[in-house]
Amino acid sequence: MRETTSSAKEDLADVAQVLGGDANAFEGIVRRWQGPLVNMAWRYCRDRGRAEEMAQEAFLRAWRGLANWRRESSFSTWLFALAANVFRSELRRFPTVNLPLDEVPEPTGPSTQHESLSKKQNYEVVRRAVLALPLRYREPVVLFHFHEMDVSAAARTMGLPEGTLKARLSRARALLRRRFPHLNEESTDTEIAVLNTGKEA
């Protein structure tokens, strides 16, 4: 998805240059992967400042461990797996402050005047509720959606078999559905499309 053949080639070239002693070549790697890594970190903590700090730490670890990339997998797979490890350990050290799942407020009914805003807020409640899941269920959900619902990419990032990841996803969905039972009837693609029109705003 995010990785194209040309970017893979650029990654290989930059890695070779960095390992040859040119530290500035790492800039190309950061330039290409800063967006995905910051977004991935954001999904782990939903705090912009902290997401950038965690992504920066992930890049530093990548810099230090670049010689350990064995090229058995693509550079992006290695980088995402390394970043997931960094984010996981950072959140273990300093957990995000979250309400338990049962105490996450139920999304309110849409108001007539600000329907779009209300839905946006309600969807944010659901997204934040993911952070209240136990870590073993939270991380598969975060990575599955980060990888645009690609189970195998999420499984590779977590270093888990696909079956285990699917089972954890299923359990996570069940926990979220139990908390937000009305969502199955309420949301439609159209509503989400409406929400997405306001992304750039």
Next chain:
Amino acid sequence: MKRTQIDNSKMDPSSIDRILAAEEELIPSSGFLGTVMESVCEEARMPAPIAFPWKRAIPGILLAAGVFGWGGFELTRQAIPAVRELALTQPHLSLAIERPLEQAGWVTLALASSLASWMLSRRLAGRSGLL
């Protein structure tokens, strides 16, 4: 049953999946790239970590291990007859306790020599600028 549920959820994403997938993309702040590269260049400028001087340390380690091994062997060798005497002859109890104590000098000597070898290896490493 479980497999069907999992596959269905993959085929037909639930509303929860649709909400989570419709997440807006964050754009990293303008200074992010610069901050990361600053940290990377700072690390690149730092001298490489000094490797542990195994070549110099190995003789010291072997010597210390030998001294400890010999000390342990001697202690056991001397202690076994003493324990036997202690078990067999009640009247010689005080002597039986006394003999292992006499060997304490050897143990102290072994410990002292291992300490000396450790200090010597540190000093040698210090002179060569490794410590």
